[in-house]
Amino acid sequence: MKIGVFVCHCGSNIAGTVDVAGVAQAAKNFPEVAFATDLLYSCSEPGQEAIVQAVQEHDLDGVVVAACTPRMHEPTFRRAVERAGLNRYMFEMANIREHCSWVGKDKDANTRKASDLVLQAVEKLRFDRPLQAKSFDINKRVLVVGGGVAGIQAALDCADGGLEVVLLEKTSTIGGKMAKLDKTFPTVDCSSCILGPKMVDVSMHPNITLYAYAELESVEGYVGNFEVSVKKKATYVDWDKCTGCGLCMEKCPSKKAYDAFNEGIAPTRAINIPFPQAIPKRAVIDPTYCRQFIKGKCGVCAKVCPTEAIDYEMQDSFVQEKVGAVITATGYDLFDYRKYGEYGGGRYPDVITSMQYERLLNASGPTGGHIQRPSDGREPKKVVFIQCVGSRDKSVDRPYCSGFCCMYTAKQTILTKDHIPDSQSYVFYMDIRAPGKMYDEFTRRAMEEYGAQYIRGRVSQVYPYKDSLIVRGVDTLLGSQVEIEADLVVLAVGAEASRGASELAEKLRISYDAYGFYMESHPKLRPVETNTAGVYLAGACQGSKDIPASVGQGSAAAAKVLALFSKDQLESDPQVALVSQARCVGCGKCVQTCPFGAIQLAEDRAGNPKAEVIETVCQGCGLCTVTCPQSAIQLQHFTDNQILAEVNALCQQAMEESFES
Amino acid sequence: MSAGNGRELRIVGFLCNWCSYGGADTAGVSRLGQPTDLRIIRLPCTGRMDPLFMFKALLSGADGVLVSGCHPRDCHYSEGNFYARRRLELAKRLLPTLGFDSGRFEYTWVSASEGKRWQQVVTAFTEQIHTLGPGPKFSH
Ligand SMILES: Cc1cc2nc3c(=O)[nH]c(=O)nc-3n(C[C@H](O)[C@H](O)[C@H](O)COP(=O)(O)OP(=O)(O)OC[C@H]3O[C@@H](n4cnc5c(N)ncnc54)[C@H](O)[C@@H]3O)c2cc1C
Ligand code: SF4
Ligand code: SF4
Numbered sequence: 001m002k003i004g005v006f007v008c009h010c011g012s013n014i015a016g017t018v019d020v021a022g023v024a025q026a027a028k029n030f031p032e033v034a035f036a037t038d039l040l041y042s043c044s045e046p047g048q049e050a051i052v053q054a055v056q057e058h059d060l061d062g063v064v065v066a067a068c069t070p071r072m073h074e075p076t077f078r079r080a081v082e083r084a085g086l087n088r089y090m091f092e093m094a095n096i097r098e099h100c101s102w103v104g105k106d107k108d109a110n111t112r113k114a115s116d117l118v119l120q121a122v123e124k125l126r127f128d129r130p131l132q133a134k135s136f137d138i139n140k141r142v143l144v145v146g147g148g149v150a151g152i153q154a155a156l157d158c159a160d161g162g163l164e165v166v167l168l169e170k171t172s173t174i175g176g177k178m179a180k181l182d183k184t185f186p187t188v189d190c191s192s193c194i195l196g197p198k199m200v201d202v203s204m205h206p207n208i209t210l211y212a213y214a215e216l217e218s219v220e221g222y223v224g225n226f227e228v229s230v231k232k233k234a235t236y237v238d239w240d241k242c243t244g245c246g247l248c249m250e251k252c253p254s255k256k257a258y259d260a261f262n263e264g265i266a267p268t269r270a271i272n273i274p275f276p277q278a279i280p281k282r283a284v285i286d287p288t289y290c291r292q293f294i295k296g297k298c299g300v301c302a303k304v305c306p307t308e309a310i311d312y313e314m315q316d317s318f319v320q321e322k323v324g325a326v327i328t329a330t331g332y333d334l335f336d337y338r339k340y341g342e343y344g345g346g347r348y349p350d351v352i353t354s355m356q357y358e359r360l361l362n363a364s365g366p367t368g369g370h371i372q373r374p375s376d377g378r379e380p381k382k383v384v385f386i387q388c389v390g391s392r393d394k395s396v397d398r399p400y401c402s403g404f405c406c407m408y409t410a411k412q413t414i415l416t417k418d419h420i421p422d423s424q425s426y427v428f429y430m431d432i433r434a435p436g437k438m439y440d441e442f443t444r445r446a447m448e449e450y451g452a453q454y455i456r457g458r459v460s461q462v463y464p465y466k467d468s469l470i471v472r473g474v475d476t477l478l479g480s481q482v483e484i485e486a487d488l489v490v491l492a493v494g495a496e497a498s499r500g501a502s503e504l505a506e507k508l509r510i511s512y513d514a515y516g517f518y519m520e521s522h523p524k525l526r527p528v529e530t531n532t533a534g535v536y537l538a539g540a541c542q543g544s545k546d547i548p549a550s551v552g553q554g555s556a557a558a559a560k561v562l563a564l565f566s567k568d569q570l571e572s573d574p575q576v577a578l579v580s581q582a583r584c585v586g587c588g589k590c591v592q593t594c595p596f597g598a599i600q601l602a603e604d605r606a607g608n609p610k611a612e613v614i615e616t617v618c619q620g621c622g623l624c625t626v627t628c629p630q631s632a633i634q635l636q637h638f639t640d641n642q643i644l645a646e647v648n649a650l651c652q653q654a655m656e657e658s659f660e661s
Numbered sequence: 662m663s664a665g666n667g668r669e670l671r672i673v674g675f676l677c678n679w680c681s682y683g684g685a686d687t688a689g690v691s692r693l694g695q696p697t698d699l700r701i702i703r704l705p706c707t708g709r710m711d712p713l714f715m716f717k718a719l720l721s722g723a724d725g726v727l728v729s730g731c732h733p734r735d736c737h738y739s740e741g742n743f744y745a746r747r748r749l750e751l752a753k754r755l756l757p758t759l760g761f762d763s764g765r766f767e768y769t770w771v772s773a774s775e776g777k778r779w780q781q782v783v784t785a786f787t788e789q790i791h792t793l794g795p796g797p798k799f800s801h
Contacts, residue, residue, distance in 0.1 A: 071682065095701070103694055106697060506734050513772075593744070595738055621705055622708060622709030625709060643711075644714065647723075648721060650700045
């Protein structure tokens with residue numbers, strides 16, 4: 001075998017703390033290395049060309065590139081060696097940047113480490129074999145989980161692109177948080193006027209199947225061929241019969257049900273349709289409040305329903321769907337405002353969340369768009385807004401910026417002035433973050449045109465005084481204490497991962513960060529892809545973001561799916577398990593261990609049972625390889641011999657040194 | 662940042678591609694300094710980690726072995742790390758029988774976002790190995 005080694009400077013990223021030329025020089029003495037050199041930027045066009053040329057000139061059989069992480073550029077270099085005429089699997093990378101030059105300070109130690117890592121890669125490469133990908137058929141349907149604005153956009157774009165879409169929404173209507181908002185920054189246009197038509201499009205689109213009040217039960221399979229089970233939670237109303245007339249809601253005697261859509265600022269009925277523009281517009285019974293469920297008698301809705309849609313006996317049901325890709329768009333939830341005891345949220349009725357305030361501003365909200373204090377219904381004249389409630393605060397484990405609160409607070413001060421011209425808004429803020437297009441101008445308008453008074457500083461306490469609230473804080477710019485007598489206090493609660501986000505991630509086998517937000521494949525270059533092929537992200541589930549960004553990601557995820565489905569077949573990764581018929585004794589242990597059902601027992605010509613790997617199903621985890629008592633099943637490209645060769649390469653050196661000293 | 666001032670010891674790490682290898686990358690991208698003793702072998706999953714690799718490494722002259730994968734329940738292949746946990750726990754208990762201090766081998770879980778945690782794991786394990794000193798050497 002003739003191996004070529006290319007050691008990358010990566011400008012000064014590697015060369016700054018590793019003697020790159022020295023590593024290349026050392027590599028010349030490694031087994032079967034026929035050529036070694038250093039390159040300034042191996043991933044650049046001239047860098048790749050140099051590799052291709054060297055392969056051809058020196059008739060190389062395999063290539064090692066010592067550079068950045070293979071998680072970044074392995075595909076790039078595989079394509080390069082393929083252009084040079086080699087099989088793309090005759091290639092290994094040594095990670096001498098992320099794992100070496102960027103984390104070690106001592107140049108000598110780094111250089112020794114880098115050359116060890118190169119030797120390790122060379123030793124592994126000696127056992128590499130050419131591998132060929134197999135093609136398999138794909139199911140060109142897509143599942144979108146979450147029907148907020150991001151999920152809606154993704155579903156519509158996929159559907160318009162000709163794909164069949166299954167849209168899953170946990171609550172009884174799509175729309176997500178945006179459906180609750182009154183107006184939207186930075187233009188102050190009406191939220192339901194821009195979202196409503198999109199929701200209707202979803203319900204009308206021939207390519208979209210909507211399951212509302214449903215959750216993802218389980219996912220099997222892999223890119224191109226997922227099988228999902230959808231749990232349709234019992235609504236106790238037959239939605240095929242329900243016309244959404246709302247008569248049941250009018251007559252229901254249980255009037256104290258919690259209204260999640262209105263954020264609990266007013267009660268609703270035990271049977272309800274969350275809002276008039278709901279999609280689907282269908283009633284759901286909440287059994288925790290329904291008298292039929294609590295007391296065993298009532299039956300009013302069943303009596304009044306003109307279509308006999310009520311079914312108190314209904315059970316959860318399950319439907320199976322086959323799809324080739326999944327987009328998660330499960331959004332965010334709001335920080336629990338009770339965690340800051342000093343603000344009095346949950347204790348004083350006139351301390352409310354920003355989302356509750358949206359419902360008070362909204363003409364279709366419980367107050368018909370009149371701002372009224374929850375305590376006595378009085379119109380507030382002085383409104384204090386407190387920003388960063390559950391954002392940028394390590395003490396509540398929320399060190400990140402939620403990104404949209406500065407903007408929606410500015411919007412809410414503008415709307416307050418519009419609704420109550422003789423009102424005054426005060427905003428306690430840490431910094432104003434308004435980096436979007438027309439965003440800074442918008443916050444300036446709130447201050448300059450609408451007279452909102454911005455106070456830079458934190459609030460230490462909110463307490464009741466007569467029939468109002470005293471807000472005490474500091475103005476750090478003036479260096480003085482401030483006290484404001486407020487009629488209403490609005491807490492700009494931050495975003496956190498949506499409830500149940502981690503369980504869903506585990507079902508989909510995608511990663512999430514310490515706060516439960518989903519991890520994209522690359523923070524800059526692959527923002528809507530995950531590390532699981534065929535699973536994409538859109539909207540606030542990946543990290544808090546506003547509507548324009550959520551919609552952008554919805555479209556981006558749809559574009560990724562459309563590109564994935566532009567071919568009729570996909571190529572499977574050939575790094576799969578391979579059975580040695582001679583060694584296999586047919587014990588079946590691997591069959592039981594494989595999490596993907598990729599191994600089956602079949603009889604050979606002599607009638608003996610032998611394991612057989614279904615190549616397009618195998619995901620290449622290597623669990624079976626460790627399980628097999630015969631070492632009969634080997635994960636290709638990560639065989640026992642290869643890993644042991646790496647171990648040897650790393651230990652031999654140490655042994656020699658230790659006996660020298 | 663060198664844990665033992667003076668000679669480096671040999672630590673071999675086996676990391677799963679999806680979580681811990683990514684975590685080590687994240688630590689690198691964030692320039693979180695670490696001792697230089699560790700060399701990393703990339704595996705698709707800790708489920709690919711045959712305990713024999715660990716024994717082999719120690720018997721061949723490594724002073725410490727570190728395995729790291731996705732947090733339990735967050736495995737890219739659903740359940741590989743559960744198998745790893747059972748296998749590796751057993752292997753760790755066997756070490757004293759073979760004449761190795763069981764502190765020469767640890768396994769841990771680090772996700773791709775946890776660069777800081779990776780830095781802490783590497784630093785602490787390297788210190789641990791330096792406290793134990795060079796491992797027993799067997800010439801072949
Ligand atoms: C008070 C307030 C005011 C705001 N005002 C503005 C504004 O003026 N302009 C602006 O640009 N942004 C504003 N925002 C931000 C805006 O709400 C978000 O950008 C937007 O809602 C994100 O959309 P999304 O689809 O990603 O998430 P969401 O709106 O949260 O939608 C997620 C959907 O997924 C569903 N879901 C969750 N989990 C599951 C599951 N496991 N299975 C199935 N379905 C699930 C949810 O029920 C929900 O319907 C505001 C935010 C707040 C808090
Ligand atoms: S490597 Fe083995 S256990 Fe893993 S998916 Fe393939 S056949 Fe199944
Ligand atoms: S575990 Fe090994 S010997 Fe047993 S059936 Fe599978 S490949 Fe054959």
